[in-house]
Amino acid sequence: MSLLQISGVNKHFGAVQVLNGVDLTVEAGTVVGLVGDNGAGKSTLMKTITGIYAVDGGDVQFSGESLIGVAPGARRQRGIEMIYQDLALCKQQDVAANIFLGREPVKWAFGFLPGFVDKARMDEDALKMIARLGARIPSIHRPVGMFSGGQQQTVAIARALTFNPKLVIMDEPTAALAVREVESVLKLIRQMRDEGIAVILISHRLNDVFEVTDRIVVLRQGRIEADLQTRKTQMREVVSYIVGAH
Amino acid sequence: MSSTDMIAPTSGWRQLQFFFDSKLHVRLESIIVLVVLGVAMSVLSPYFLSVSNFLNILLATSTIGVLAIGTTLILCSGGLDLSIGSILGLAGVVGAYFCVELEWPWFMAIVGALGAGAFAGFVNGQFITRLRIPAFIVTLGMLGIARGIGLIIAPNGGAIYGLPGPVIYLGQGRPLGIPSPVIILAIAAVLSHYLLAYSRFGWHTLAIGDNESAARATGISVESLRRKLYTISGMMAGLAGLIFMARVNAGDPTAGYTYELTAITAAIIGGTSLFGGKGSILGAVIGALIMGVLQNGLNLLAVQSYYQQIAIGAVLILAVYIDQLQTGKEKKA
Ligand SMILES: Nc1ncnc2c1ncn2[C@@H]1O[C@H](COP(=O)(O)OP(=O)(O)O)[C@@H](O)[C@H]1O
Numbered sequence: 001m002s003l004l005q006i007s008g009v010n011k012h013f014g015a016v017q018v019l020n021g022v023d024l025t026v027e028a029g030t031v032v033g034l035v036g037d038n039g040a041g042k043s044t045l046m047k048t049i050t051g052i053y054a055v056d057g058g059d060v061q062f063s064g065e066s067l068i069g070v071a072p073g074a075r076r077q078r079g080i081e082m083i084y085q086d087l088a089l090c091k092q093q094d095v096a097a098n099i100f101l102g103r104e105p106v107k108w109a110f111g112f113l114p115g116f117v118d119k120a121r122m123d124e125d126a127l128k129m130i131a132r133l134g135a136r137i138p139s140i141h142r143p144v145g146m147f148s149g150g151q152q153q154t155v156a157i158a159r160a161l162t163f164n165p166k167l168v169i170m171d172e173p174t175a176a177l178a179v180r181e182v183e184s185v186l187k188l189i190r191q192m193r194d195e196g197i198a199v200i201l202i203s204h205r206l207n208d209v210f211e212v213t214d215r216i217v218v219l220r221q222g223r224i225e226a227d228l229q230t231r232k233t234q235m236r237e238v239v240s241y242i243v244g245a246h
Numbered sequence: 247m248s249s250t251d252m253i254a255p256t257s258g259w260r261q262l263q264f265f266f267d268s269k270l271h272v273r274l275e276s277i278i279v280l281v282v283l284g285v286a287m288s289v290l291s292p293y294f295l296s297v298s299n300f301l302n303i304l305l306a307t308s309t310i311g312v313l314a315i316g317t318t319l320i321l322c323s324g325g326l327d328l329s330i331g332s333i334l335g336l337a338g339v340v341g342a343y344f345c346v347e348l349e350w351p352w353f354m355a356i357v358g359a360l361g362a363g364a365f366a367g368f369v370n371g372q373f374i375t376r377l378r379i380p381a382f383i384v385t386l387g388m389l390g391i392a393r394g395i396g397l398i399i400a401p402n403g404g405a406i407y408g409l410p411g412p413v414i415y416l417g418q419g420r421p422l423g424i425p426s427p428v429i430i431l432a433i434a435a436v437l438s439h440y441l442l443a444y445s446r447f448g449w450h451t452l453a454i455g456d457n458e459s460a461a462r463a464t465g466i467s468v469e470s471l472r473r474k475l476y477t478i479s480g481m482m483a484g485l486a487g488l489i490f491m492a493r494v495n496a497g498d499p500t501a502g503y504t505y506e507l508t509a510i511t512a513a514i515i516g517g518t519s520l521f522g523g524k525g526s527i528l529g530a531v532i533g534a535l536i537m538g539v540l541q542n543g544l545n546l547l548a549v550q551s552y553y554q555q556i557a558i559g560a561v562l563i564l565a566v567y568i569d570q571l572q573t574g575k576e577k578k579a
């Protein structure tokens with residue numbers, strides 16, 4: 001049984017058919033690169049996995065169970081995390097608030113008042129997570145909107161990794177990063193694979209995709225154009241599939 | 247210390263700001279404005295500095311303070327509630343109607359006022375989240391509707407007099423020498439402060455005001471949260487209506503006219519952002535006190551109330567302008 005099994009997924013926005021019978025499977029502990037032109041439907045496909053969009057037809061199964069009708073929060077609980085292209089951060093809140101958004105641990109204050117958010121524990125875990133990612137953040141108590149693009153990216157990645165995910169979807173995670181930061185994201189992806197986590201990486205940087213993936217899937221105009229073993233293909237072939245010249 | 251450890255903000259002023267913001271959940275600037283205003287008033291008027299005048303200010307602040315608390319929660323979520331002044335009036339009429347016209351037991355005044363307020367807020371929330379009509383329009387509509395219903399319920403559109411003693415005590419009593427409305431405001435403030443600053447409910451409220459789609463993606467049920475917030479805002483307006491009714495010993499359908507203006511102003515000078523994602527309940531109370539001191543001072547200086555309306559409006563516009571500058575800085579990519 002595959003970890004993720006997408007079959008025959010359709011999705012349209014108004015008159016525009018964005019996804020056309022997409023099939024895709026992802027096994028645990030593998031890294032799949034998802035590539036395609038702008039507007040090919042990559043982000044939309046990923047959002048049908050996280051539950052932001054409901055599919056019009058087809059099925060999305062995770063660990064053998066259908067996700068149709070399951071809310072985004074419940075999908076996260078099952079182990080699906082996504083780092084969105086726009087990062088989806090609350091810019092006026094601090095690092096811990098963002099990392100734990102929707103999953104804040106609570107404690108009893110003074111031993112008898114219930115329901116207090118456990119800020120101390122969140123800060124501690126946030127620091128650990130940032131350190132594990134090898135990133136630098138000036139102060140975790142500042143609103144994340146005051147950070148650089150790379151630092152914000154770190155926060156978004158930390159949020160995806162803090163709750164032991166089974167599948168991590170990364171939508172253009174290196175677009176805003178400096179070279180050194182790109183390297184650490186690629187290292188992180190390999191580390192996740194070694195821990196048995198499945199990763200779907202969307203990127204325009206084909207060099208990066210070739211460097212870390214096991215498979216490369218090409219999406220073109222809402223259809224799967226090719227599904228290739230990274231070891232057995234070349235940049236030229238992938239590009240020709242992307243532009244539809246194969 | 248590792249590189250990711252918190253680095254103390256540079257200057258002493260920044261440090262102090264940071265301490266007030268993150269530990270006390272209130273803006274240092276709001277407190278300074280209140281103190282400066284108090285000092286200015288005591289220089290301008292010999293009557294300002296007295297215990298009885300302070301109690302006057304607190305008493306006058308309690309109604310606006312309760313409204314500003316509900317407004318703060320709404321603004322933090324990126325919403326807006328313009329109907330609170332009208333709901334205040336409606337709540338007082340319903341409460342008075344229950345225990346005077348219908349001769350139900352006194353506590354039904356409380357049930358009626360809070361219930362009417364909560365129900366009006368609930369209706370706001372339904373229209374805003376289910377029919378996706380902008381909050382500005384729905385609550386502007388409710389501003390008219392609630393006022394109209396209050397005028398219909400009250401006989402000949404006039405006030406309902408003759409409330410039972412226990413209800414009047416809620417407005418005019420002085421347990422331990424402190425006016426009851428001030429105690430009610432304090433309790434509402436403490437509970438709401440916990441809610442906004444320390445509970446998941448409050449954190450999610452800030453999150454949906456900050457970035458709604460991000461909050462939704464993490465699994466927060468945005469619509470259901472908004473419905474609760476509008477219901478709470480309505481209930482707070484109902485509580486303010488109860489206090490007002492008890493203070494003047496009448497359910498007056500014209501009560502609370504333009505109070506939304508003062509309450510929103512109080513919330514914003516208390517450090518709550520009109521654009522969502524940031525706010526403080528203690529700030530709302532301080533903001534209400536600033537408005538109270540301002541009005542009290544202008545009264546002592548015998549400034550006509552028309553000019554006071556102008557002052558409140560001007561303060562609102564200025565406060566939002568400052569908020570805009572600040573939020574622009576923080577929301578930058
Ligand atoms: N929420 C939406 N409403 C309407 N159209 C959308 C929406 N999201 C995406 N689209 C359209 O769907 C197509 C695919 O978009 P997207 O999935 O973002 O592509 P990609 O991520 O591959 O660049 C584009 O034509 C885009 O304009």
Ligand SMILES: [Mg+2]
Pocket residue numbers: 042043044085171
């Ligand atoms: Mg995209």
